Amino acid sequence: MIYPFEISEMVLVLFWVFFLLCNPFAFVGCLNKEGSALLSFKQSITDDPEGSMNSWNSSEQNPCSWNGITCTNLQVVSISIPKKTLVGFLNPALGSLSSLRHINLNNNKLYGSLPIQLFNAQNLISLVLFGNSFSGSVPTEIGKLSNLQKLYLSQNLFNGSIPISILQCKRLKELDLSHNYFADSLPAGFGTSLMDLEKLHLSYNRLNGSIPSDFGNLSSLQETFDLSHNLFSGPIPASLGNLPEKVYIDLSYNNLSGPIPQNGALLNRGPPAFSGNPGLCGSPLKNPCSSVSPQSSFPFMPNNYSPPTLDGNNNHKGLSRIALIAIVVVSDVLGIFLIGLVVSWCYLRLVSRKGKDERGTIQMLQRGRKECLCFMKDESETLSDNIEQLELVPLDTQVNFDLDELLKASAFVLGKSGIGIVYKVVLEGGLILAVRRLGEGGLQRFKEFQTEVEAIGKVRHPNIVTLRAYYWSAEEKLLIYDYIPNGNLAAAIHGAAGTASFSPLPWNVRLKIMKGVAKGLAYLHEFSPKKYVHGDLKPSNILLGLDMEPCISDFGLGRLANIAGGSPTLQSNRTPAEKLQKQTSEIPVNLAMNSGFCYQAPEALKLLKPSQKWDVYSYGVILLEMISGRSPMVLLDTSEMDLVRWIQFCIEEKKPLSDVLDPSLCMEPEGEEEMIVVLKIALACVQTNAERRPSMRHISDVLNRLTNAG
Numbered sequence: 144m145i146y147p148f149e150i151s152e153m154v155l156v157l158f159w160v161f162f163l164l165c166n167p168f169a170f171v172g173c174l175n176k177e178g179s180a181l182l183s184f185k186q187s188i189t190d191d192p193e194g195s196m197n198s199w200n201s202s203e204q205n206p207c208s209w210n211g212i213t214c215t216n217l218q219v220v221s222i223s224i225p226k227k228t229l230v231g232f233l234n235p236a237l238g239s240l241s242s243l244r245h246i247n248l249n250n251n252k253l254y255g256s257l258p259i260q261l262f263n264a265q266n267l268i269s270l271v272l273f274g275n276s277f278s279g280s281v282p283t284e285i286g287k288l289s290n291l292q293k294l295y296l297s298q299n300l301f302n303g304s305i306p307i308s309i310l311q312c313k314r315l316k317e318l319d320l321s322h323n324y325f326a327d328s329l330p331a332g333f334g335t336s337l338m339d340l341e342k343l344h345l346s347y348n349r350l351n352g353s354i355p356s357d358f359g360n361l362s363s364l365q366e367t368f369d370l371s372h373n374l375f376s377g378p379i380p381a382s383l384g385n386l387p388e389k390v391y392i393d394l395s396y397n398n399l400s401g402p403i404p405q406n407g408a409l410l411n412r413g414p415p416a417f418s419g420n421p422g423l424c425g426s427p428l429k430n431p432c433s434s435v436s437p438q439s440s441f442p443f444m445p446n447n448y449s450p451p452t453l454d455g456n457n458n459h460k461g462l463s464r465i466a467l468i469a470i471v472v473v474s475d476v477l478g479i480f481l482i483g484l485v486v487s488w489c490y491l492r493l494v495s496r497k498g499k500d501e502r503g504t505i506q507m508l509q510r511g512r513k514e515c516l517c518f519m520k521d522e523s524e525t526l527s528d529n530i531e532q533l534e535l536v537p538l539d540t541q542v543n544f545d546l547d548e549l550l551k552a553s554a555f556v557l558g559k560s561g562i563g564i565v566y567k568v569v570l571e572g573g574l575i576l577a578v579r580r581l582g583e584g585g586l587q588r589f590k591e592f593q594t595e596v597e598a599i600g601k602v603r604h605p606n607i608v609t610l611r612a613y614y615w616s617a618e619e620k621l622l623i624y625d626y627i628p629n630g631n632l633a634a635a636i637h638g639a640a641g642t643a644s645f646s647p648l649p650w651n652v653r654l655k656i657m658k659g660v661a662k663g664l665a666y667l668h669e670f671s672p673k674k675y676v677h678g679d680l681k682p683s684n685i686l687l688g689l690d691m692e693p694c695i696s697d698f699g700l701g702r703l704a705n706i707a708g709g710s711p712t713l714q715s716n717r718t719p720a721e722k723l724q725k726q727t728s729e730i731p732v733n734l735a736m737n738s739g740f741c742y743q744a745p746e747a748l749k750l751l752k753p754s755q756k757w758d759v760y761s762y763g764v765i766l767l768e769m770i771s772g773r774s775p776m777v778l779l780d781t782s783e784m785d786l787v788r789w790i791q792f793c794i795e796e797k798k799p800l801s802d803v804l805d806p807s808l809c810m811e812p813e814g815e816e817e818m819i820v821v822l823k824i825a826l827a828c829v830q831t832n833a834e835r836r837p838s839m840r841h842i843s844d845v846l847n848r849l850t851n852a853g
Contacts, residue, residue: 177206177219178203180240181219183236191227195210195227215242218241220245222243222245222248224247237261245269246267248272249274249275250274253275256279268293269291269293272295273297277299278302279301289311294309294319294320299322302326304326315337317340318343325345327351328353329355332357333355335360339363345369345370346371351374354377356380356382362387366390366670372396375399383409384410392412393415395418413427535613542612544572549578551571563580565579595702598673606662608694608697632656632682632683632686632765650818651814654846656685658843661762664695668755668840675699676753676758677695677697680695742765743760744756762842764825770804770805770808794826824846
């Protein structure tokens with residue numbers, strides 16, 4: 144028989160058991176299994192100097208509120224603790240998180256091998272572990288991750304072979320295994336199994352053997368194909384020419400040999416893509432291939448010409464070697480002299496009539512074409528590089544207009560800068576183009592101009608204005624671009640000169656522009672064929688499309704203008720075409736561009752050659768301008784101060800954020816956190832020490848994490 148007081152004691156005992164189990168302040172918590180797995184990982188961390196895991200404890204029922212943890216429906220889907228100097232190793236318990244999709248632990252001090260159990264988390268989409276000290280081989284179990292799209296294991300100490308099981312991760316889009324110690328040959332099947340790859344980095348390893356020919360099947364590549372600094376040998380597969388032309392290809396510093404294939408994406412690559420391979424020959428390297436035909440060495444010889452044999456056993460009664468050389472030299476001298484006379488005569492004829500009857504640039508082109516019929520190319524002739532070209536040269540297959548159509552088109556002056564005049568040209572079919580007139584220099588550097596302009600024409604990116612064609616003659620050098628219809632960023636920030644109404648850009652549009660410019664610059668710096676530096680970035684050469692998508696213009700322009708022989712705006716004798724600007728300009732020129740020096744990095748005063756860090760500084764000033772809505776020169780009391788120093792002054796004086804922000808942005812408090820992030824990025828960009836400025840790729844990655852705009 145149970146007495147009532149005994150029942151009361153049993154209830155009391157049960158109550159205390161429940162209390163001890165579930166009370167948040169009791170020594171045992173009610174943490175679920177996923178939280179327990181994460182605590183096991185925390186126990187594997189021997190040093191957390193920034194306390195990034197201090198919130199990880201058993202006092203919660205689930206880990207969803209912990210720093211770096213993201214949950215969906217109370218299930219852990221993301222672990223993100225990058226750049227916190229964590230010391231320790233990966234605990235196998237992480238593999239028990241069945242809903243885990245993202246792991247980002249980059250740039251810590253984690254070590255040890257990758258636990259096999261980690262790959263039991265088969266819903267992983269991204270595994271980002273670069274910048275640690277992981278070692279050993281990559282387990283073959285990685286093939287279980289059938290949903291994996293991003294794998295970043297670079298800058299570690301991994302060794303052994305790249306497992307063939309990685310080819311089972313057929314959804315991979317971004318694969319970076321660079322800066323490790325991977326060895327042996329690549330598993331066959333990359334090009335047939337990983338068809339979704341958009342980025343492939345395998346540089347700085349010890350990979351050897353031949354480059355698989357099926358790499359040419361990677362038609363989805365968008366950014367980088369980097370096999371540099373390895374031990375690959377043998378010829379370059381011609382199939383690599385099938386890669387998309389916009390992809391940055393780097394095969395430098397291997398043991399490759401033989402001629403460089405001249406097809407598709409391999410055409411017009413700069414020497415850096417192939418340097419460091421002593422056995423390679425052919426364009427663009429200066430190492431010629433041994434089998435050079437007489438026709439390619441002497442382009443002016445007839446097709447049926449056969450040079451006499453010059454060895455001592457020759458039985459043919461031909462010319463002696465000395466006589467042949469003398470004939471060739473005399474012929475060349477006479478030929479060059481005659482060509483020079485013809486060029487000078489036609490050029491002087493054009494110049495003598497230039498001042499008599501000019502009606503603008505397009506008409507002058509028409510007249511020049513009629514007067515210099517002596518330069519028209521006969522089918523049986525091969526012109527030297529000094530002969531002017533009187534045809535429009537297209538740079539892609541989408542150019543479906545010719546010079547005649549351009550000459551007949553309506554032209555309106557859009558604006559004028561230190562490098563020529565820009566026209567809006569409307570063809571009869573309705574196609575609108577932007578045409579920049581470069582200069583009126585001579586013909587001496589046509590080949591140099593051609594090489595440079597065709598390399599620029601290879602650059603293809605949504606945030607960079609596309610160069611479609613060019614024209615070169617004694618009187619005119621023209622660049623034909625896509626027309627971007629929505630003006631430039633300077634007018635969008637401050638309003639176009641002469642306009643009465645102005646609507647400030649909302650924050651989401653500004654953020655979209657910031658992201659687009661960062662993407663374009665990152666492409667120029669790291670993925671374009673020559674890893675370009677812009678060198679003159681400012682709001683006036685950031686153009687805006689109909690949907691406010693930014694397009695960077697004018698990169699490489701200073702170099703082209705120099706080759707072309709000067710700019711018409713720098714000449715003392717102005718032409719009627721230039722005078723038309725005051726009458727027909729659709730977008731008045733902003734005379735405040737004298738403040739353009741504000742976008743130049745401090746080191747620009749000491750160094751002659753621009754660097755990528757110059758562009759980063761300029762980009763930082765543009766961010767400050769977009770955030771503050773102020774001009775690059777700020778009026779403070781009675782003196783002027785550049786925008787960078789003014790922002791630094793506001794920070795030193797501990798001014799409120801509202802004093803720094805564009806007043807229109809203060810009406811959007813929901814974007815304040817993003818504005819602070821952008822302000823921090825801008826301040827990092829404008830540091831005086833160039834080496835401390837971040838790369839544009841890093842800036843782009845940070846901005847892309849801000850979700851307010853695409």
